[in-house]
Amino acid sequence: MNSIFNLTLKELEDILVSNGFKKFNATQVFEGIYKKKVNSFNEINNISKSLKEYLINNYVINDLKVINVLRSDDTDKYLLEVENGSVECVLMRHDYATSICISTQIGCNMGCAFCESGRLKKIRNLSVSEIVLQVISIQKLENVRIQNVVIMGIGEPFDNFDNLVKALNILTCPKGFDLGSRKITVSTCGIVPKIKEFADLDGQVNLAISLHAPSDDLRNKIMAINKAYPLRELMDVLDYYIAKTNRRVTIEYILLDEINDSEECAMKLSKLLKGKLMYVNLIPYNSTSHTEFSRTSKKKQDKFYDVLYKNNIQVGIRHEMGKNIKGACGQLRASYLEEK
Numbered sequence: 001m002n003s004i005f006n007l008t009l010k011e012l013e014d015i016l017v018s019n020g021f022k023k024f025n026a027t028q029v030f031e032g033i034y035k036k037k038v039n040s041f042n043e044i045n046n047i048s049k050s051l052k053e054y055l056i057n058n059y060v061i062n063d064l065k066v067i068n069v070l071r072s073d074d075t076d077k078y079l080l081e082v083e084n085g086s087v088e089c090v091l092m093r094h095d096y097a098t099s100i101c102i103s104t105q106i107g108c109n110m111g112c113a114f115c116e117s118g119r120l121k122k123i124r125n126l127s128v129s130e131i132v133l134q135v136i137s138i139q140k141l142e143n144v145r146i147q148n149v150v151i152m153g154i155g156e157p158f159d160n161f162d163n164l165v166k167a168l169n170i171l172t173c174p175k176g177f178d179l180g181s182r183k184i185t186v187s188t189c190g191i192v193p194k195i196k197e198f199a200d201l202d203g204q205v206n207l208a209i210s211l212h213a214p215s216d217d218l219r220n221k222i223m224a225i226n227k228a229y230p231l232r233e234l235m236d237v238l239d240y241y242i243a244k245t246n247r248r249v250t251i252e253y254i255l256l257d258e259i260n261d262s263e264e265c266a267m268k269l270s271k272l273l274k275g276k277l278m279y280v281n282l283i284p285y286n287s288t289s290h291t292e293f294s295r296t297s298k299k300k301q302d303k304f305y306d307v308l309y310k311n312n313i314q315v316g317i318r319h320e321m322g323k324n325i326k327g328a329c330g331q332l333r334a335s336y337l338e339e340k
Contacts, residue, residue, distance in 0.1 A: 003129035004033060004059040005136065008169045009176060021051055027175045033061055034176040037140060063137040064130070078138060082106065082130050085123050087154050089134040091142060099148035102134040104164055105155025110189050111224035112210070114256060114285065114293045117154045125160040131167035135177070149179060152187040152208070158194035168205055181205045187252065192229040192237045199241040207241060208250040208281075209234070213260050214268035222259065235272065242277045249276075254283045255296035255304060266307035273313055280308055280315040 007015070012026040025047060032044035041047075041055040067086055068079040076091045085106040092099045106123040108115070139146045149171060151157050157164050168184065171177045181204035188195065189210045198207065213219035219226040226234075238249055251273065255261045273280065282305060285295045296304075301317060308315040 001060045002058065003062050003127070003133070004029070004055070005062070005129035005132045005170070006127060006166075008166055009173050016051075019054060021054070025051055029055065030173065030175045034136075034173075034178070062129070062133070063140065064133045066137075066141065076142070080134060080137070082126065087126065087130070087134070089138060089153055091138055091144075091146075093144075097147040098144050099150060100135055100138060100146050101150040101153050102131065103153030103155050104131060104151060104157045104160045108155050109159070110156045112189065112212075113222045114212075114254060114291055116288050116291070119291075122155070122159075125163055126155070128163045128166045128170070131163060132170050132177075135171065146179075147183060149184045150187070151185065156189055156191070157186050158188045158191040158198070161194050161197065165201070168203070172205075185250070189223060189225045190229050190234045191225070192233050195234075195237045195241055199237075199244040202245070204245075204247070206250065207247065208252055209238065210252045210254075211269075212252070212254050212256075214265050214272050218260060218265070222256075231272070235276075238278075239276070247277075249278045251278050251280045252283060253280055254285050255301055256285055257294045257296045257300075259293065261296040261300050261304055263303060263307055266304045267311070270308055270311035270313050274311070278314070280313055282315065282317045284318070284320060 004012075009026055009030050012029060013023045016025050016029075017023055028047050029041075029044060029051075032038045032041075032047075036043075038044055038061065040061060041052045041059075044052070065081040066078055067081050070077045074093045078089050078091070079086050080089060087103040087106060089103060090101040092101070103126065105125050107120045108117045109122040135146055135149060151164070164186070168181075168186075171179045171184065172181050185206040185208050186198070187208040187210055195207070210223075211219075213222060213226075216226060216230050219231065241247070242249060253260075253269070269280070282301065284301065285293060287294050305315055305317055
């Protein structure tokens with residue numbers, strides 16, 4: 001049976017009206033499942049018996065089962081069961097807010113050499129409800145209010161574009177989950193046509209780019225997507241995105257020892273980004289047993305930072321969370337599948 005969490009408010013309005021109910025009934029249902037957090041349609045007290053029966057016969061209020069959870073002081077990592085597989089999400093408790101990082105696919109086909117998620121190939125896209133329910137299920141399980149959503153988990157979000165956009169619509173709906181658009185960040189490895197399409201939505205959701213190399217030669221070696229959409233095309237579409245939205249783009253840059261962490265790379269990155277409305281997030285690498293890459297030393301991290309800073313590039317080094325609980329994206333799922 002269909003999950004009620006697959007539907008936007010507009011879709012539910014159209015469905016209910018076409019079945020003889022009122023448009024405002026959709027708002028009542030949305031407020032019931034997202035704001036009052038009901039576990040059954042019978043708990044929505046302000047709708048008719050006939051509407052309850054229709055909903056019960058056609059939809060379910062479901063959640064995602066937790067297969068495994070690893071906990072540290074400020075970070076909890078969950079493996080969640082979905083049809084035909086499992087996905088990860090991570091709950092992060094900051095001083096200023098509670099955030100969750102969620103997935104959009106079972107596996108990933110982007111083939112980034114350093115990524116544990118990409119080592120296990122894509123099985124399928126997650127449905128709209130499976131994206132939304134990562135947020136709903138963990139919020140309910142932990143009895144917390146999730147204030148930020150980061151879509152940087154397993155999978156390439158823009159390879160599941162339509163379902164992603166619908167999920168964003170639901171999460172930001174004032175009658176539904178009611179999360180501010182600027183409290184959401186979507187990360188992509190650089191699917192150029194979808195970045196343009198995302199810009200044309202005229203939304204306020206934040207965009208992050210997994211760049212990880214300042215030149216085509218190097219990026220081709222570690223990120224297969226660059227062979228389809230080289231840096232010039234990527235930079236051009238980011239210029240378009242910034243002009244269209246007036247939103248700053250976050251550039252994610254994982255520092256890999258002796259690969260992309262030299263001062264020369266930092267200078268090339270500075271020239272590539274000079275004058276653009278962008279912020280560089282330098283990310284210490286979480287090593288895994290399945291890749292040849294290793295973490296850059298703290299000294300080299302600081303040198304790389306200094307080069308960017310002295311060249312007037314907005315930059316920071318990401319505060320690490322969950323390093324002691326298989327922090328790299330895909331590690332928990334990979335270890336589960338190996339044990340299984």
